[in-house]
Structures are given as structure tokens and as C-alpha cells.
Amino acid sequence: MLTPPDVALTPMLPILIVLAGAISSTLLGFWVQRRTLTFINIGALLLSGASLTLLWNRGLSAFGGSLNADNAALLLSFVILVGTLMTLLVTLDTAWRARVSFPEFDAMLMYAVTGCLLIAFSGDLIVMLIGLEIMSLSSYVLATLQGSRRAEESGLKYFLLGAAGSAVLIYGLAFVYGATGSLNYAAIAERVGSVQGLLPQNVGILVGGALLVLCGFAFKVALAPFHQWTPDVYGGAPTSVSLFLSTVVKVAAFAGMLRVFSGALADAPGWHSVMQVLIAATLIVGNLAALRQLNFKRMLAYSAVAHTGFLAMALLGTPQAGGAALSYYLLVYTLMTAAALAVVAALQRSEAGFEISDLRGLYFRHPGYAVCLAICLASLAGLPPFAGFFGKYLVFQAAFQNGYVWLSVLAALTSVAALVYYLRPAMLMFMPDRTPAREYAHGQRPATTLAVGLGVAGVTVLGLLPNLWYAWGASPVIWNLLAGR
Amino acid sequence: MTFLDWLPTIMIFLPVLGSLLLLVVPKTFRDEVAGLIAALTLGAGLAIWRGGGSELFRWDWIPPLGITYSVQLSGVSLALALVTAFMSFIAILYAARRIPNPGPMLSLILAMETGLIGIFAAQDLLLFYVFFEDALIPALLMLAMYGKAGRMKALVKFAAYTLFGSLLMLVSIIGVRYLGGSPTFAMVDLKANLVEGPAQTWLYLGFLAAMAVKLPLWPLHAWLPDFHEQNHDSGVPDVMGTLYKVGGYGLFTFGIPLFPDASLELRPILMGLAAFTALYAAWIAFRQTDWKRLLAYAGLSHMGFVALGVFSLNETAVIGAMYLLAFQNLYTGALFLSVGMVQERIGSLETRVGGVMTQAGALSGLTMALWFASIAVPGLAGFIGEFSILLGAYQVSPWLTFIAGITTIAAAAYALTAFQTTFWQARPLGAVGVRDLVHTEWLVLGLPLAVLILFGVYSAPALNLMQPAVRAVLSALGGN
Numbered sequence: 002m003l004t005p006p007d008v009a010l011t012p013m014l015p016i017l018i019v020l021a022g023a024i025s026s027t028l029l030g031f032w033v034q035r036r037t038l039t040f041i042n043i044g045a046l047l048l049s050g051a052s053l054t055l056l057w058n059r060g061l062s063a064f065g066g067s068l069n070a071d072n073a074a075l076l077l078s079f080v081i082l083v084g085t086l087m088t089l090l091v092t093l094d095t096a097w098r099a100r101v102s103f104p105e106f107d108a109m110l111m112y113a114v115t116g117c118l119l120i121a122f123s124g125d126l127i128v129m130l131i132g133l134e135i136m137s138l139s140s141y142v143l144a145t146l147q148g149s150r151r152a153e154e155s156g157l158k159y160f161l162l163g164a165a166g167s168a169v170l171i172y173g174l175a176f177v178y179g180a181t182g183s184l185n186y187a188a189i190a191e192r193v194g195s196v197q198g199l200l201p202q203n204v205g206i207l208v209g210g211a212l213l214v215l216c217g218f219a220f221k222v223a224l225a226p227f228h229q230w231t232p233d234v235y236g237g238a239p240t241s242v243s244l245f246l247s248t249v250v251k252v253a254a255f256a257g258m259l260r261v262f263s264g265a266l267a268d269a270p271g272w273h274s275v276m277q278v279l280i281a282a283t284l285i286v287g288n289l290a291a292l293r294q295l296n297f298k299r300m301l302a303y304s305a306v307a308h309t310g311f312l313a314m315a316l317l318g319t320p321q322a323g324g325a326a327l328s329y330y331l332l333v334y335t336l337m338t339a340a341a342l343a344v345v346a347a348l349q350r351s352e353a354g355f356e357i358s359d360l361r362g363l364y365f366r367h368p369g370y371a372v373c374l375a376i377c378l379a380s381l382a383g384l385p386p387f388a389g390f391f392g393k394y395l396v397f398q399a400a401f402q403n404g405y406v407w408l409s410v411l412a413a414l415t416s417v418a419a420l421v422y423y424l425r426p427a428m429l430m431f432m433p434d435r436t437p438a439r440e441y442a443h444g445q446r447p448a449t450t451l452a453v454g455l456g457v458a459g460v461t462v463l464g465l466l467p468n469l470w471y472a473w474g475a476s477p478v479i480w481n482l483l484a485g486r
Numbered sequence: 487m488t489f490l491d492w493l494p495t496i497m498i499f500l501p502v503l504g505s506l507l508l509l510v511v512p513k514t515f516r517d518e519v520a521g522l523i524a525a526l527t528l529g530a531g532l533a534i535w536r537g538g539g540s541e542l543f544r545w546d547w548i549p550p551l552g553i554t555y556s557v558q559l560s561g562v563s564l565a566l567a568l569v570t571a572f573m574s575f576i577a578i579l580y581a582a583r584r585i586p587n588p589g590p591m592l593s594l595i596l597a598m599e600t601g602l603i604g605i606f607a608a609q610d611l612l613l614f615y616v617f618f619e620d621a622l623i624p625a626l627l628m629l630a631m632y633g634k635a636g637r638m639k640a641l642v643k644f645a646a647y648t649l650f651g652s653l654l655m656l657v658s659i660i661g662v663r664y665l666g667g668s669p670t671f672a673m674v675d676l677k678a679n680l681v682e683g684p685a686q687t688w689l690y691l692g693f694l695a696a697m698a699v700k701l702p703l704w705p706l707h708a709w710l711p712d713f714h715e716q717n718h719d720s721g722v723p724d725v726m727g728t729l730y731k732v733g734g735y736g737l738f739t740f741g742i743p744l745f746p747d748a749s750l751e752l753r754p755i756l757m758g759l760a761a762f763t764a765l766y767a768a769w770i771a772f773r774q775t776d777w778k779r780l781l782a783y784a785g786l787s788h789m790g791f792v793a794l795g796v797f798s799l800n801e802t803a804v805i806g807a808m809y810l811l812a813f814q815n816l817y818t819g820a821l822f823l824s825v826g827m828v829q830e831r832i833g834s835l836e837t838r839v840g841g842v843m844t845q846a847g848a849l850s851g852l853t854m855a856l857w858f859a860s861i862a863v864p865g866l867a868g869f870i871g872e873f874s875i876l877l878g879a880y881q882v883s884p885w886l887t888f889i890a891g892i893t894t895i896a897a898a899a900y901a902l903t904a905f906q907t908t909f910w911q912a913r914p915l916g917a918v919g920v921r922d923l924v925h926t927e928w929l930v931l932g933l934p935l936a937v938l939i940l941f942g943v944y945s946a947p948a949l950n951l952m953q954p955a956v957r958a959v960l961s962a963l964g965g966n
Contacts, residue, residue, distance in 0.1 A: 384623060385616040394656065401660045409660070413653035420649045421642055428630035428641055468548050475550035
């Protein structure tokens, strides 16, 4: 007998609103200016954010559990929306200068966000994969949209490596399906929950599958040694696109990892130890490489790699501690990275960003931006009272509590390198300088300033009162439900 | 909830509010506002003292994480907070006159004062960490904005050493709570749930890393001379840097109660390191030709003494260490300012200028008196601290105390030699005229000296303040 499919549109509301924005950008682009589209999309984001509050604590799901609007999804979606909002604000001022000011840019961006939200809401591996592919394909286009050699090169690199990553990921998903006989997170978690319940040959397949999935995700979030594309892509793409890729896309990929590794495969054997090694490598490579950069934008790219290591540490905690830590850190990371890159986008002369030495004396030329950038860098470095400190603290705690003491110590030691490369530009800005300004002459625009202000205010307020955001994610119940259990 | 319970909070956050206020105050009133804020902070501290110290004030800051806002100013912490407030006031008094366009400097002094008083008031380990790092940012900015040519290297060195220690401390802090099973990071709860066994030693080492950098203890001291040498000539940032050496206090308030077994276990090694630091620094100080480097090494030598006292875990020695820690800030800070004044007049930080006393008698006289305090001449506050440390430490380890004791002779040697070559001897031919002290400069050097003499002659108020606190902390050791 046929059963009607379980279609419910309410839990999909946030995704649908963003999708509507994307479609309208595609269609209206023929008649309307891009700036108008951007304003429409900002409206869509705000609406989508409002719809999140509507779904809070209701635990709705659709398509028989393939799509879950649980609290975890809502928290992560909120972070994605914040990052997107800041990207759009920055593009309002800089897209024209970066030569990406066409309607396609907005459409692609909104499609990518749709994919990101799908990942956060996913209840099974297929939905997650669909979301991931929508996100990835749109990002490839975004990275190449600017008609320059650098952008094309970086976009091609991104595409080739990203496609390879996707292939590995899909292969891994097939293995996981083979071992457990299901694609649904809840069902997988149930089968994996007792390894003894699996057939012996299946354990091998499960471990292999989990590791392949880990590699696939490692490509997407840039865990070493799969991180090599990031500095080139973040450095080569227009700054507003780098901002989007290093915040929103990474948040979405982490949302997927959280769903899969802290949810579905939480009890699977094997992947923890490999993950430890990857994180350790990321912390060392990311931090030490950033130390040697001369270009500020590239340094931020490497710092994004280093932060991936910290973020991934949360996945080693118990799902309860790790999920809460990750949701807090992701928001803070988005705010501070986006604000720092927004300052770069506003002040740079060309899309290559600027050299670290160009920052000298910035305080005396653009005091507001200099102070904001210094706050972002202090927060990225994890100095209290800014929110980056609590982010770092939470992941240290999550890993430490779950017994990964040596990794916490290693993370602390590599952070020292991080502090050096964050502090150097931060301090240079306050040193007196008599050479002529090296910034773009018309650098300060209201929308970018608003984005920077949003980030800095967020980082400061969340640093002084972390509970404003952390309280939402602190309940362990939310993270028990990651796999729909 | 009485007013007295709120006073520590007011004392902590008043300066930072003042520093933000300075951003909007018109330039003509900036100095007065900064001075007023610093004076009010000092006044709040004195009010707490008059009320006999404050009770523990506790508010759940981040309940899901077990982080509380617990502050208390009493005993040792109150004494150090008072010294901090006093020296910040003196620094502002001097900076306002000496530094051209002092706005940012005054803001940074006030911002740093909040961090420092917070460090002394915090009774929650994580809150302590937050203030500990907060005080760092203004210190870095002072160096960046007002430093000399080689400041970038000094800055990176300073930050790297400091943060290397404090991040290990952060891991330790997390460990102290989770391995001990305490519900929160408040000291009350942590003391009730101590970590036992070898884990305690490891955690102590992590904690020690941060404190040894701040103290500083050999071999983690390398940042200190560069930090002072590259800072602004006026010596104002150096005053704040002197106040920032809170390692001895941290070991005393948090180290001993939380890691009693490890403290006893490592006592011989740590006392050895401390005695070596004191002697080694004094020896290096003797060779310096730059006043600031000389003072930096002299401060390092005093800190070796403080460490010797704290690590000896003997009541007399610990009281002496806290006494020295408090008053060392006064005389080293004032000496940095006096060096700044000499530099302003002569344009050099060289220790072989010669003949300053012939024209600037008051400046030289006050400086000499401050140096006497520094080399522990009886009748000045430095003596009581150093003598108590030696007296107490002798009962624990006579030989190490003997080694450290030689330092007092070395100190007299380096201080008096440098003083002689700068202030006495003949004035070089054709040298510029040296102006003597003018208006507020009298206060800048005179007030600290007055306090040093007062507490050198009549030490009872300070000792009465410290003794119960030291006894309470040492009771954690279980009758050793």
C-alpha cells in the first residue's frame, strides 16, 4: 500500500526563505540592480533568522526524519545566517570594486547558503551530501567569478581539490551505508551503538567508511594535511568571497561533521585517533605557517586553518560538551574573522589584501578601524575579555574532559605562535608612522562599517557575558538529539 | 548586601570606566579627570582598609561553565591592591606632565590598573586568568605606542613568554577543576576538592610556568630587561610593568592552597632556582650601563627574594615575601620615574653621566633615599621584607639562604656604583645645566619615599593586615 510522503514545510521554513531569495535574485537580476537584490537578500536573511525563533524548542522534522529542525540545527543555522549577513553587508561596498558586482554573485551566494542550511538541518547522509554539493558548487563559482588570473587559478584549485574531497566523501558514505544498512543518522547511530551487534567484516567497512568520510570533511574544513588549497583560495579570491568561504562555508562543513561524527558515528571505532593526529598536524602546520606570512590576508587564511584545529577539538569532546562548545566557538569565530576580513576589504588597495607592514600606523589614519581590527585580532588570539577566549577555553575543556590532555597541551603551546602572529600586526597599527597612507582612498563605507561594528560588538559582548549565547546551547539535551535519538 | 561588599567591585572597574571616559573628555580636562579617577580608586581602597577588608562577594557569572565572579580584598590582596592604586596615581601624576599628548597613555594606565586590581581581588581561578591576561593588553599597547626603536622584538618576546606560561596555566586550571571534581572555579570549591597524587604535581608545573614567567624566575626572565629598556623614557610604562610582576602573589594565593603536596615536594628545587635568580640578577645588574636595564635586573633580583620567601613555605618568610612584593613596587616604580626625570634633563640613560648632584640636589637626594630602600637599609620598608625572608628561609634551608644573602652585598655594590658615577663625580665640561625638581615632581618621588619610611619604621599596620591571610594560606599545608 502506498503511504503519502511525510512532507512538512514548516520545519523547512528557514531554508525555503533563503531559497526564495536565491531564486528571486536569479530572476529579478534581469531587471533590477544588484544593490537592490542585496537588500532583498538581507531581508530574506532577517526573515529566515526570525523563522528560526519560531521553530525553537519544537523539535519538528520532515521527510521521515531526513530533515530535522531540532535546536542544534537552529543554533548552527543562526551562525550561518550571521556570517552571510556580514558578507552581504561587505559586498554592498566592495563588490563593485572587486568586479563581482553582478546579480549572479548574489544568486550564487544565496544558493550556497541554502546548501549550508540543508547541512545543518540534515537528518540523513543523503540530505547532508546534497547540501554539501549545493554549497560546494556555488562556492567554486563564487571563487572564480572575478575575471582575474588569480581568481581563476584559485577557483580551479578549489574546484579540483574540492571535487576530489567530495569523491572521497561519497565513497566513505557508501561504505558507511554498506556497514550499517542505513543512511539515516538515527539508524546508523543505533547500529553503531553496539559494535558487537555488527558482523565482524562490517566493522572493518565501518571503520574504513568513517575514515573516508573524515578525509572528505577534512578537505572541506581544511584540516591538515588536506588544507593546502585554503591559503591560495582565500588569498586569491576577492576578499568578500574569502570572508564567505572562511566563515559560512566552514561553519556549514563543521555542522555536517558535528552531525556525522558526534551524532551518527559517535560510537564508531577508529576515527578518534586519526582525528587526533589530524588536529595535531593542523595546529602545528596552521600556526607555524601563519607565523611566516608577510601578506595580511594570507596570514588570516592560515589563521583560519589554525582555527580549524581548535574547532575540530570540540568534536573530540563528548557530544554534549563538544556540541555546546562548537556552537559557541563557531559564532565567535564567524564574528571575529568576518569583521577582520571586512576591515581588509574596506581598506585594501587591491584584492590581494595588504602586507602586514602596511598596517603600521593605521591607528593614526583610521582610528576606528584600527581599534576594531585590534579587538578582532585579540579575540582571534584568545585574549580575554573578548569572546575568542571563551571559545578557546570551551574547546580546551571539552577535549580535556574527554581525556585528550596531550592535545590540549599541544593546542596551548601552538597558541603561543598564534599570539605572536596576531599581536604583531595588532601592535604595528599603534606605532607612529610618517609614510603616506597605503589604504584605498575611499575606504570607509557605512555598510562595511556596520558589519565591522556588528562583529566587534558581538565579540565584546559575548566575551563579557558569554551566557547570552552559550545558555542557548548549554543544555546537553540538544546535543543528545544530534543523531535524532 | 552592604556598601562595603560593593567596594571591591567599584575599585576594580572604576579605572577602566575612567579610561573609556577619557576618550570623550575634552583635552583640557583630561589630566584632571584621569587623576581624579585614580585618586577615587585609591580612596575606595583606603575605605576598604578602614572597614577591615571586604567579605567575599560572589555572583554566578557563567553558570553552565561554573565560572563565578568572586572577589575579595582583604589581607595580602588588599595591601597589593592599595599599592597598585597608589603607584597608578603617581604614574598618572607624572605622565600628565611629562608625556606630550598623554591621552592614550593615561587611558592605558587606568585600563591596566583595572586588570591589576582584578588580579589581586579575584577569588575564582578563571576570573583570575581573565584579569591576568587583561592586564597584558594595555602593557603591550604602551610598549607599542610609546616604545623605542627595538620595541617590536621586545614586544614579541614579552608576549610570547607571558602567553606561553599562561596558556599552560589555562590547561592546568581546567585540570584542577575536572580532576578534582569541583562544581565551580571559585577558590572555596576548589579548596574543598583538591587534586591528589602525581596529577597535582603536573598541574602545579603548568601553573608554575605562568607564575615563573611573571615573577620572573630564571631561566624564564629573558623578556624583562628588553621590556624595560624599550619602554618610554619617562619610566611611566615601567611603573606599570613593575606592578605587573604578580607571579609571587599568584603562587601564594593559588599555588600553595591548591597544590600543597606539590609545593612541598618541589620546595628544594624551587628555592634553589629562586636563590640563584637573586644572585645571578644582582651580578648582571652590576655590569649594566643603562639605568633601565640596571633597574630591571635589580627588580629581578628582588623577585628572586620574593620567590625564595614564597617557596620556603615558612610563615615568617612568606610574610616577608608579600611585604617585599608590595613595597618593591613602590621603590622600583619610583626609581624608574626618577630615571625618567634624569633622562628628561640630560637626554641619556647612561649610568656614567657624572655630577648631577651638583645642580639637582633634591632629585639626587630623593633618588639616593629610594636606592637605600631598594638595597634594604634598615629604617626603610625594603629592609623588613628582605630580613623576614632571610630569617624565615634560613630555618628551611640555611645554605640557599646564605647564597641569597650574598645578594644584599651585591645590591649595595651595583646600586652605589651606578649612583656614584651618575650623581657624584665631576660634571663633564660643557654639559647642559640640570634643573632640579619642579612642582608635581616633588610629589612623584616624595610620596612613595614617605610611605617607604613610614612602613619601614612602623610596620605594624601592614603586618597586621598580612599575617592572618598568610596563616590561613599556610594552614593548607597541614602544620608544616
